[in-house]
Amino acid sequence: MYATDRRTVPARFPTVHAHVRLAGTRFGSAALRLALPALVVGAGAGVAAVVFRWLIEHATLLFSGHADYAAMTGHPPNPWVPWLGAGFVVLAPAVGGLLYGPLIQRFAREARGHGVPEVMFAIARNGGRIRGGVAVVKALASAICIGSGGSVGREGPIIQIGSALGSTIGRWMRMPEGRLRTLVACGAAGGISATFNAPVAGVFFALELLLRDFTPTSFGAVAVASVTAALIGRAAFGDTAFLHLPTIGAVTPPEYLLFALLGLLAGAVGIGFTRVLYLVEDLCDVAWRATRGPEWLRPVVGGLLLGALLLVLPQMYGVGYPVLEDGVAGRYALGFLAVLVVGKVLATSLTLGIGGSGGVFAPSLFVGAMTGAAFGEVVASVAPGMHGQVGAFAVVGMGAVFAGSTRAPITAGIMLFELTGDYALVLPLFVAIVVATAVSRVLSRDTIYTLKLSRRGVDLTDSAPLPTEGARSDVPVGAAVRPLGPVLPATATADEALARLGAADAGALVVVDADGRLTGVVTARSVGDALLADEGFGTRVVGDVLADVEAVPADARLADVVERVVDADGGTGLPVVDGDGRPVGWLGTTDALRALVPTP
Numbered sequence: 001m002y003a004t005d006r007r008t009v010p011a012r013f014p015t016v017h018a019h020v021r022l023a024g025t026r027f028g029s030a031a032l033r034l035a036l037p038a039l040v041v042g043a044g045a046g047v048a049a050v051v052f053r054w055l056i057e058h059a060t061l062l063f064s065g066h067a068d069y070a071a072m073t074g075h076p077p078n079p080w081v082p083w084l085g086a087g088f089v090v091l092a093p094a095v096g097g098l099l100y101g102p103l104i105q106r107f108a109r110e111a112r113g114h115g116v117p118e119v120m121f122a123i124a125r126n127g128g129r130i131r132g133g134v135a136v137v138k139a140l141a142s143a144i145c146i147g148s149g150g151s152v153g154r155e156g157p158i159i160q161i162g163s164a165l166g167s168t169i170g171r172w173m174r175m176p177e178g179r180l181r182t183l184v185a186c187g188a189a190g191g192i193s194a195t196f197n198a199p200v201a202g203v204f205f206a207l208e209l210l211l212r213d214f215t216p217t218s219f220g221a222v223a224v225a226s227v228t229a230a231l232i233g234r235a236a237f238g239d240t241a242f243l244h245l246p247t248i249g250a251v252t253p254p255e256y257l258l259f260a261l262l263g264l265l266a267g268a269v270g271i272g273f274t275r276v277l278y279l280v281e282d283l284c285d286v287a288w289r290a291t292r293g294p295e296w297l298r299p300v301v302g303g304l305l306l307g308a309l310l311l312v313l314p315q316m317y318g319v320g321y322p323v324l325e326d327g328v329a330g331r332y333a334l335g336f337l338a339v340l341v342v343g344k345v346l347a348t349s350l351t352l353g354i355g356g357s358g359g360v361f362a363p364s365l366f367v368g369a370m371t372g373a374a375f376g377e378v379v380a381s382v383a384p385g386m387h388g389q390v391g392a393f394a395v396v397g398m399g400a401v402f403a404g405s406t407r408a409p410i411t412a413g414i415m416l417f418e419l420t421g422d423y424a425l426v427l428p429l430f431v432a433i434v435v436a437t438a439v440s441r442v443l444s445r446d447t448i449y450t451l452k453l454s455r456r457g458v459d460l461t462d463s464a465p466l467p468t469e470g471a472r473s474d475v476p477v478g479a480a481v482r483p484l485g486p487v488l489p490a491t492a493t494a495d496e497a498l499a500r501l502g503a504a505d506a507g508a509l510v511v512v513d514a515d516g517r518l519t520g521v522v523t524a525r526s527v528g529d530a531l532l533a534d535e536g537f538g539t540r541v542v543g544d545v546l547a548d549v550e551a552v553p554a555d556a557r558l559a560d561v562v563e564r565v566v567d568a569d570g571g572t573g574l575p576v577v578d579g580d581g582r583p584v585g586w587l588g589t590t591d592a593l594r595a596l597v598p599t600p
Contacts, residue, residue, distance in 0.1 A: 034179060034221040038186045041169055042225030045162035045190025046232030052139050052158055053195070053237075059147025060318060063092045069149075070315050071322035089149060089314060090307035093351075096148025097299025100141040101355060105296040108137035113352055114152070114360045115160030116209075117452040119188060122167065123210055124460050128180035132168035135161045141357040145299075149306065151316045151347035156359020158195050162187030162229075163210075174526065174548045178564070182218050185211045186225035193226040194233030197241055201415035202226040209408050209449070241419045244325055251392065251428050258386075262375050262393060263400050263432035267439025269341075269371050270404025273364065274448040277349045278455070284353035295355070302354025309347055315340060316347040324366050327373045328394040334381075337374040341367055360448055364402045372397015395420060396432045404436040405448040477561060478554035480595035481576045481585030487512050490519045494540040497522045508549075508572040510583045511542055517581040520546035523572070551575045552587055562592045 061067060065078035075086035084091070104112050111134055122130045142157035166187030170180040185206035193202030203226045207214055211222075251259075288298050310316055315323045327337060348363040376393030379386045395416060403412035413430050440447070446454050453460060488497055488511045500509060501524055508523040526547035552561055552574050565574055566589050573588030 034182060034217065035224055037169060037173060037175070037179075037183055038221040038224040039228050041162070041166040041183050041186040042190040042193075042228030043232060044165045044169070045158075045187045045225065046194040046229035048135065048139070048161050048165060049158050049191055049194035049229065049233055050236045052143065052154065052161060055139060055143035056146050056154055056319075059096075059143045061147075063096060063148040064088075064317065068322055069317040070320045072314070075311075075314055086311065086314075089310040089317065090304060093149045093303030093306040093310070094300050095303075096144045096150070097301075097303040097354070097356075100144040100357060101296040101299040103137060103144075104141050104355070104357060105294075108134045110134055111138040111141050111160070111357055112355055113452070114156040114358065114449075116156050116359070116361075116449050119160055119163040119184065120210060120449060120460060121453055121458060122163070123181045123184055125458065127177040128167055128170065128182075128184045130160075130164045130167040130184065132164055135164035135168075138164070138357065142359075145351065145356045145358050146318050148303075149310050149317045150351040150356045150358050151306075151310075151318070151320065151344065151363065152351050152356060152358025152360070153319055153362025153365075154359065155192060155195055155361035157357065158191035159188045159205075159359070159361075162189075162191030166225075176548055176550065179548075181211065182221050185218070186222050189222045189226040190229030194229040196415065196419070197230060197233055197237065197239070198415050198418040199223075199226045199230035201411055201418050202229070204414055205408065205411045208410050209406065241421075243321060243419055250424055251389075255386075255389070256428060256431055258379060259393075259396055259428040259432045260435050262372060262397060263435025264439055265375060266368060266371060266397055266400030266432060267404035267436035268443065269367060270364065270401045270406075270436060270448070271440055271443045273345050273360075273367055273401070274405055274444065274446075274451060276345050277352065277360070277448065278451060280346070280349035281353040284350075284355075299355040302350070306347065306350050306354065309343070309350065313339070313343045313347070316343050319362050320344070320366055321362070324369050327370050328391050328398075330373065330376075330390045330394075332370075332373065334374055334377040337370045337377065341370045341374070344370070360405070361402075364405045364448070365398045368398040368401030369394045370397075371401055392425065392428070395425060396429050399429050400432040400436040403433040404440040407437055407440055407447045409433045409437045475558040475595050476554065477552050477556045477558050477576055477587060478578075478584065480558055480591045481554070481587050482573075482591055484510065484575075484583055484585050487583070488522060488542055490514070490541075490543060492542045494527065494542055494545045497542045497545060498527050501527065508547070510575050511546065512583065518551055518575060518577050518583045519543065521549040521575055523547040523549070549574060551577045551583075554578050554584055558592055558595055562596065565589060565592050 057067065060069065065080050066072055066076065077085045078088040081088055108131065110118050115138060119130070122128055138157050138160050142154065146152060146154060163184045164187070166183040167180065170183040175183065188210055189202040189206035192205050193199040203219070203222050206222045207218060211218055284302060293301070323340065326332060327340065332340070344363055344366050348360060351358060373390055373394035375397065376390035379393070380390060399412040399416040403409045412433050416429055417426055450460055486500060486509055488500060488509050490511055490513045497509070508521050510521055511519040513519050520543070522542055522545055527545050550564070552565065554576050565587055573586045573591065575583050576585050576587050578584050
């Protein structure tokens with residue numbers, strides 16, 4: 001599929017020579033160009049996960065006086081304010097809201113909520129661009145929100161933090177949009193990997209949910225980032241799963257029907273969780289608009305309502321992993337399991353509805369575990385011999401509800417397998433996950449992540465695949481190019497490049513050497529970035545301000561490179577070179593599709 005012709009030409013700096021990067025380059029070259037940035041992003045995401053977890057632990061200790069209040073028996077008071085007794089939980093979310101509310105409102109409003117939809121939007125619609133400041137605000141706001149009792153997860157925030165880090169590094173390196181999107185996914189994978197100690201699940205989360213792309217280049221880069229982050233996470237937290245789940249015994253063939261039934265229930269519960277979440281957010285919006293209060297004050301007022309819920313059900317304080325483990329271990333009666341399911345859905349929905357910052361990843365696992373355990377208790381009441389399998393139903397329920405709410409069956413299955421390491425669980429787990437995903441698709445067009453975007457009018461499924469039916473497969477790239485336009489000599493200065501861009505009213509110009517061979521491309525963005533970043537801009541040569549743009553060989557098959565053109569097209573397109581490395585024209589998305597699909 002990929003062309004292998006290469007030409008050596010001057011690179012960004014006049015004294016250095018490198019190969020012209022062809023859009024039809026082999027996988028190995030493309031993967032190597034992303035390997036080092038992916039490793040850096042993975043390392044950064046791993047460190048960020050360690051720091052974020054430290055922030056949550058200390059925020060929890062500050063607001064509750066305990067390492068994990070949800071793990072405490074009864075309703076112990078906060079030792080910092082013992083005179084408040086158990087009533088401190090009513091005030092803790094409001095005090096936390098007084099801190100993170102103004103922080104989000106002033107510095108990064110996109111840090112509000114669960115974060116993953118914003119990353120999906122950045123990859124699909126914004127070329128992978130996420131402001132670097134989002135990572136800092138998201139880390140602080142989510143740590144305060146969770147530490148002060150917010151019933152949300154830490155995985156959504158670390159996905160957004162890692163993604164913002166990947167975007168910042170990619171933009172600093174002036175990566176084209178296609179690679180920038182991949183680095184954003186690398187950051188997300190690294191965050192999941194380090195947080196869960198699940199590097200394989202981190203890879204598939206990024207590919208299945210964010211990139212929706214399983215090409216070898218993307219897979220390689222994301223895998224590098226995920227493994228790097230996992231190594232850092234293991235160095236900090238040890239090589240153990242973040243949850244302690246029981247080992248599941250052998251599953252007999254008749255029991256698979258029960259796991260399929262659990263999948264039916266879990267798919268409906270996943271969609272129900274999604275609907276309640278957005279219903280509560282809508283109610284909070286309506287109620288707050290009626291008060292006409294400032295947005296930064298909303299988490300304070302709403303925090304009192306959340307605190308009242310925590311006073312009744314302290315198990316909802318924070319992420320709640322100890323409660324989840326107790327539920328999987330069969331320590332709760334059927335009635336209390338039902339209360340925990342409803343309580344977690346309401347507490348998470350309320351936390352996000354009042355303007356909190358945190359993820360829905362962990363809550364969906366919590367709801368799934370309690371749903372599965374409750375299902376197992378019902379089965380055991382009918383068939384007492386099945387009582388020993390309550391843990392199996394709980395673990396399978398975790399994966400099934402997560403798959404039902406996110407519609408990411410591969411990620412759900414692999415993650416639960418990495419957490420348990422139990423081969424006996426693989427087949428029943430995937431039976432339930434497949435059924436839950438199918439039920440979810442029947443009940444709702446959107447997932448817990450995409451519904452937030454759909455409500456804004458953003459449809460991530462509206463970008464139809466490139467046309468293949470009736471497309472011509474033998475069209476060469478050279479037959480689709482449009483005129484080259486003005487060119488710049490490699491001896492031009494950056495000032496001259498800026499002037500020529502303005503005079504030509506073009507978004508990009510090719511740069512050629514004395515023999516007319518392509519040196520690179522200068523764009524309005526690359527010149528603008530250099531102008532803003534360097535006070536000595538006027539003394540720079542055009543080779544210092546080249547954009548990271550790939551050239552397309554004129555003799556390549558258009559069908560083989562069209563996807564790369566679509567990924568990289570920023571309006572002008574990509575330069576096309578002949579067999580001698582001389583530019584012959586431009587190729588944009590419209591040019592490529594017009595040549596591929598004949599007009600009827």
